[in-house]
Amino acid sequence: MLIQCTSRPVRNFSACHCLSSPKRRSSYSLAVSERYSSLVKSVMSSRVSSQTPDTLQAEDEHIYGPVVKAQPPSSKPEKREPKTLHPFLISEKTLETEETESGPPVRILLKRGQGGSSAPSVTRILQQTLSPEQRFYLERWKRRMIEELGEDGFKEYSQNLFRQGKLFHSTLDDIMESGAAQEKKAPAESPEYPAEVQGYLESISHILEDVSAVRAIESTVHHDSLDYLGIVDCVARYRGVLCLIDWKTSEKPKPFLSNTYDNPIQVAAYAGALNNDGNYKYQVDHGLIVVAYKDGSPAHAHQLSSEQMLQYWRTWLLRLEKFTEQRSSHTSMDFSEKK
Template sequence: MFILKLVVSVGGSMVPQCTSLLVRNLSLACHCLRYPKRNSPYSPSNSERYSSLLKSVMSSRVSSQTPETLQAEDDHIYGPIVKGQTPSSRPEMREPRTFHPFLNCEKTLETEEPESGLPVRILFDRSPGRTIVPSVSRILQQTLSPEQIFYLERWKKRMVAELGEDGFKEYTQNLFKQGKIFHSVLEDVLMSGETWEETHPPETPEYPPEVQGYMESISHILEDVTAVRATESTVQHDTLNYLGIVDCVAHYRGVLCVIDWKTSEKPKPFLRNTYDNPIQVAAYAGALNSDDNYKYQVENGLIVVAYKDGSPAHAHQLSSELMLEYWKTWLLRLEEFTEQRPSHVSSAFSEKR
């Protein structure tokens, strides 16, 4: 081993100092031989791409986790992702096989409110020998989509779990009772032939306690309802073979409408919250337009949702364009009902709708 001696001057004295430089260099060389240098896992051809990715992420003004940025960089490095065709979020709108007109060409459309008169009320024929005709509500109930059936069953199970079987039965009976009283009180109000202001002074009128909140809820709606033409009246479409009982036909803010009164414990501020109710209104209007008992036509609709707590009701207007779209949907549901209905019917359809 060779030792290199160095002489360092300290305070004027010459002091020899030995530094094992050669030994240190040899030790370092041995260490390098035992542990070879690791190669980068990234090939030279990809280094520029990863450098570009790093610069893009670090210099971006948005979060480095932004999906669009990462996907764009992935596409740049690995190429675009090959995807299958994405299904449309909205199902394709089918057309009925046979389109029956919504309006009756033999009738005229009213452009002005008619002279005042008592509303028409055609009672439902419940005689035993009458011809069996399915109702609008029965047809809609038997043509629910699997999704609608799922949510209805889930709601029922949740209510039974909270209230029990007997409690749930009592709950549904109370809802039916409240709805029946509500429609009865409304019918009395609308059959009077007077305006809401004439029949109800500023003080709060007295109603049965079950419907006091509902009537308060729709009070602002009734102020815009005029020229009532029919209430709780049967309509029937002889060609398509179905019937229903309309809640009301009247002018709402100057437009003749089929009006459907609904009660709810939960807010329904949007038309989509009313589920199949627009289809029901369109079916009523189409039947009325084809029924010879009515000398006029209706091409607009109105769904009024009243609340038990008295909060202001929501009024959902259906324009003539919307009514026509829901009429097409009704024709599809009617076709489905006809296909699944047996050739003979064992029981009469005696329910209201």
């Protein structure tokens, strides 16, 4: 069988044909090639240095001194311990006591001024011992809020937050004292509570169902030997465990304990003072941080075990030492300026 081929114009050249075809070398490429060849010959024919990396390093050390290599950064931060590890629990007291828990909650009022205590508060100590990183983020948040609301708007915003928080705490104190936490009816449904706190009360309604045997409400605690004080929000049983409870309000969700910043340190400081205070015949080694939300969404409850409380107690002692050192430094500077 004969196959007839039809001739067509060829538009594309074969790559193999192009590669196999001889190339014409220009006079320019010949000149460059000759120059490169002579350069290689001159380099290869030159005398090679007899120095090695070791001799070069020795020469550098003789001229510039030995190389000091920096230590690689540690992956784990240095763990600090307080200079004096004051006890968190007092051996003379017992964690559980036989005294009745059915009586009214204790409320010891804070007394300042003449005849009152001049000891610094836990809140003040924590505020004045913030880390540079904490101060940076706090100042950045403040600047952003001022840019958005203005100076007057930010001032009004801060005042409203403070007023709502205070109203929430006072309403919650009334609920605790009246025993509303024991009732099946949700406190947020009660019309006598202010409308501004209805959302917060609805938020913590499922928490209050597990709170019982309230022992203290808005009560002052004072650590005699360390000389600091604080006002405890509540001491009660949460799911059967005696806890020092701290009620917080927030506009943003705080589902993790790390979202509460220095609040665990605050709770441990309050508990350590209560355990040392002779006005309280019992001790507390558990904590509870409850974060309530204005929109009524379920509050987050962060329970602190006895091991966690000891850990945050050590952190508190470090912050207290830092505060004491700062105060001593300021006192020395004031004294030198007066001289």
